[in-house]
Every structure is written in C-alpha cells, then in structure tokens.
Amino acid sequence: MRLSWRRTRLRLRAPFATAFATLSERELLEVELHADDGTTARGEAAPLEPYDGVSLDAAEEGLAMLAALVAGVDDADRKSLLDAAWASGAPACAVAALDLALWDLAGQQAGRSVAELLGAPSAARIAVNATIAAADRAGAAAAGATAVAAGFGCLKLKVGIGDDAGRVAAVRAAAGPTTSLRVDANGAWVNEPEALGALEALAPAGIELAEEPMHGVEALRSLRASAPIPIAMDETACDASAWGSGATDLVCLKLSRCGGISALLSAARAARAAGSEVYLASNLDGPAGIAGALHAAAAIAPIPACGLATLGLFADQGDPFAPVAGEIAVPRGPGLGLG
Numbered sequence: 001m002r003l004s005w006r007r008t009r010l011r012l013r014a015p016f017a018t019a020f021a022t023l024s025e026r027e028l029l030e031v032e033l034h035a036d037d038g039t040t041a042r043g044e045a046a047p048l049e050p051y052d053g054v055s056l057d058a059a060e061e062g063l064a065m066l067a068a069l070v071a072g073v074d075d076a077d078r079k080s081l082l083d084a085a086w087a088s089g090a091p092a093c094a095v096a097a098l099d100l101a102l103w104d105l106a107g108q109q110a111g112r113s114v115a116e117l118l119g120a121p122s123a124a125r126i127a128v129n130a131t132i133a134a135a136d137r138a139g140a141a142a143a144g145a146t147a148v149a150a151g152f153g154c155l156k157l158k159v160g161i162g163d164d165a166g167r168v169a170a171v172r173a174a175a176g177p178t179t180s181l182r183v184d185a186n187g188a189w190v191n192e193p194e195a196l197g198a199l200e201a202l203a204p205a206g207i208e209l210a211e212e213p214m215h216g217v218e219a220l221r222s223l224r225a226s227a228p229i230p231i232a233m234d235e236t237a238c239d240a241s242a243w244g245s246g247a248t249d250l251v252c253l254k255l256s257r258c259g260g261i262s263a264l265l266s267a268a269r270a271a272r273a274a275g276s277e278v279y280l281a282s283n284l285d286g287p288a289g290i291a292g293a294l295h296a297a298a299a300i301a302p303i304p305a306c307g308l309a310t311l312g313l314f315a316d317q318g319d320p321f322a323p324v325a326g327e328i329a330v331p332r333g334p335g336l337g338l339g
C-alpha cells in the first residue's frame with residue numbers, strides 16, 4: 001500500500017473567536033491510502049496548533065513515518081498497522097489519518113459503511129449542536145434564533161472571551177426555554193474561584209454543560225464538586241489517564257486527538273466505565289474527519305448532541321453532511337461514504 005497526502009486550506013465564513021485564538025482559516029492534511037487492488041481510501045489529519053499544540057509540519061513528519069510503515073504492506077491488518085503506527089511516535093492526528101483510511105478501505109472492500117462494520121444501524125442519525133461563532137450579543141442572538149429555526153435543539157457558545165453572561169443570556173432569550181445551551185471556556189479560567197464565579201453567573205441561563213472550564217484532571221474534579229453546571233473535559237481528555245478518570249460528568253472525544261475511530265471507541269468505553277458520559281466533537285475537521293466521527297458516534301449511540309456540524313463554518317465548499325433538523329445522517333455509502 002502507499003500513503004500520500006496534501007495540504008488544503010479552508011477559509012472560515014466568519015472569524016471564529018475562542019479563548020485560545022481567533023481563527024479565520026484552517027489548514028488540513030488530506031490523506032489517501034492506495035491499496036494494491038486499486039482501491040483509494042481517504043483519511044485526514046487535523047492538527048490545530050493554537051488549540052492542541054500540534055503543528056502541520058509535525059503532522060506531516062508523522063505521516064511520512066506512517067508512509068514508510070505501510071509501504072510494502074499488501075493487506076490491511078488494521079491492528080498490527082496501528083500498533084506499529086503508535087510505536088513509531090507519530091502524533092495522534094497522523095495515526096488518526098491512517099486509521100480513518102484503513103476503515104474507509106475496509107468498508108469499500110466489503111461494500112459496507114464503516115458504521116455497519118462497527119455493528120451500528122446503517123440508517124442512524126446523530127443529533128448535533130449548532131456552534132454560535134459570533135462574539136457580540138446581537139450577532140450571537142441572531143445566530144441562535146436562526147439555528148433554532150433550522151431545528152437545532154442544542155447550541156454551543158464560546159465563553160471566556162468577554163461579555164459571557166450577557167451574550168449567553170441574549171442567546172437564551174432568542175433560543176427559547178427548551179433549547180439546550182452549552183458553553184466552552186477552552187480552559188480560560190485560571191483558578192477555581194474564577195471558574196466558579198463565571199459558572200455561577202452563567203447558570204441562571206440554564207446551561208447543559210460547561211466544557212473545559214479549567215485545564216487538568218484534578219482541577220476539573222475539584223471544580224465539579226461545587227459547580228452549578230455539569231462539567232465536561234475536552235482539551236484535558238488527551239490520554240487514557242484523563243478520559244478514563246471519571247473526574248467530569250462528561251468527556252468530549254475527538255478523532256484527531258484520540259488517534260482515529262478505533263482509539264476513540266476504546267476511549268469512549270473507558271470513559272463510560274469510569275462513570276462519565278461521552279460525546280464527540282470535530283477539531284474543525286474536514287469531510288473525512290466528520291464522516292469518521294459520524295460512524296463512530298453511530299457505534300456508541302445513544303449519545304448526547306455532538307459537535308460535528310462544523311463543515312458549514314467553512315466558506316469554500318459545500319457541506320456533504322449538512323444537518324437537517326439538528327441531526328446529521330450517518331453516511332450510507334461504502335467505507336466512510338465520501339463518494
């Protein structure tokens with residue numbers, strides 16, 4: 001088999017403000033796995049350096065190591081290849097790209113979707129949240145109203161970016177009382193009193209969960225004990241000791257950080273065994289990452305709303321997995337279903 005990749009640059013429709021950076025574009029690595037039978041399978045590496053500290057150069061170096069591993073291999077023994085990929089020291093996002101491509105290959109060769117290979121029903125639909133990117137009250141409220149009108153039952157806002165309580169209250173007023181609102185601080189609050197104060201100011205709006213209010217397993221465990229809002233870990237969920245810690249009510253899992261579908265499914269099992277619910281989110285992934293996450297979500301459903309409705313944030317391409325009434329249909333085609 002042969003592994004190849006290329007960089008692709010996607011512009012965001014509007015600047016996306018977070019506590020770690022304001023993003024206007026996003027670069028990804030599109031990966032292809034060329035099998036000896038002529039099948040071309042697709043994957044993707046989606047590092048986001050200001051968020052996860054992994055540069056595109058590091059991801060490409062990882063892909064080069066993985067390309068050397070698969071060269072000369074003529075069958076797709078997923079487990080032994082992935083074991084070797086992890087042993088190579090390649091970053092998780094590069095392992096994820098190979099894992100996605102191996103699942104796509106297996107599905108294409110079997111004529112079945114990845115979800116079916118994972119034992120999930122082929123007609124599954126995954127509830128997703130809308131992401132409110134606007135940083136001002138009026139813009140956020142308008143985006144919230146538009147999302148609710150489109151059928152979303154869950155909206156997610158960034159916090160720790162200024163005027164949080166005012167903006168969240170404006171979105172609550174626009175979205176009505178039955179819409180779930182979740183907030184994501186990306187670790188903006190540096191100590192427990194600051195985090196508690198912020199969460200207490202947000203709680204009257206009725207918040208489903210607060211994602212990554214602080215960084216660190218023990219910081220989150222301690223905060224959860226007195227927080228007025230259920231706590232989720234996201235950035236902190238970077239290895240088994242974190243996602244399997246039971247420190248938070250929920251754990252947000254991402255393909256690029258876990259190392260692909262196979263690793264994400266085992267992370268989900270570990271989190272649930274420790275008493276945490278899981279949901280999935282994109283790392284501003286491209287189509288291959290979103291497709292892979294939809295198949296993984298189908299395999300672990302029922303699952304809370306997932307943060308996978310992010311392709312629409314990009315300006316330059318259509319959305320092959322557009323949400324309808326707040327849900328995305330799991331791709332039906334063979335493999336990842338990228339067509």
Ligand SMILES: [Mg+2]
Nearest residue numbers: 184211212234
């Ligand atoms: Mg997050």
